[in-house]
Amino acid sequence: MSVTHPEPHTGMSSGTGAGFTVRKAGHVVVRVKDPERTARFFEDIVRDIRGFTRKGVVQRGMHFLTSDFADNHHMLLIRPAKPGATAQDADALVGMARVSFEITDPTGFERVVARLIEKGIRPEIDAGHGRKAVRFRDADGLPYEFWCRTGAGGAP
Secondary structure, eight states: OOOOOOOOOOSOOSSSSOOOOOOOOOOEEEEESOHHHHHHHHHHHTTTSSOOEEEEEOGGGOEEEESOTTTOSOSEEEEEOOTTOOOOOTTOSSSOOOEEEEOSOHHHHHHHHHHHHHTTOOOEEEEETTEEEEEEEOTTOOEEEEEEEOSGGGOO
């Protein structure tokens, strides 16, 4: 049995008329056992970097974090998992590999790495392709990455 997949969409219209461009990813939603703990974790890791700021707690215990409320209400939505839910398999072949956020300042990146280590988290560092990345898992085992460019002075 063979499966035929459609050609990937390039954002360009094949007929007359204008195509479209995807400007950026909107947000990521994660379900965790303790949303307050997860929100505090992110706030602490990026506390003095123009990074995640909590918008507040809204209905159903959800927390909205973003770096720019004017342009993007939330980048990360943390919401409670259903009672009794178990964590996903960290090495699952199917599923999300990680959530990644760019840090624009290389010294800010180093502070994030230091804070992860202070919290007893052993992050994985990856450097190459003009960037440095730190990968780690939160208390629920969800995979995250913070990264920065390493070009001339860390400039994009």
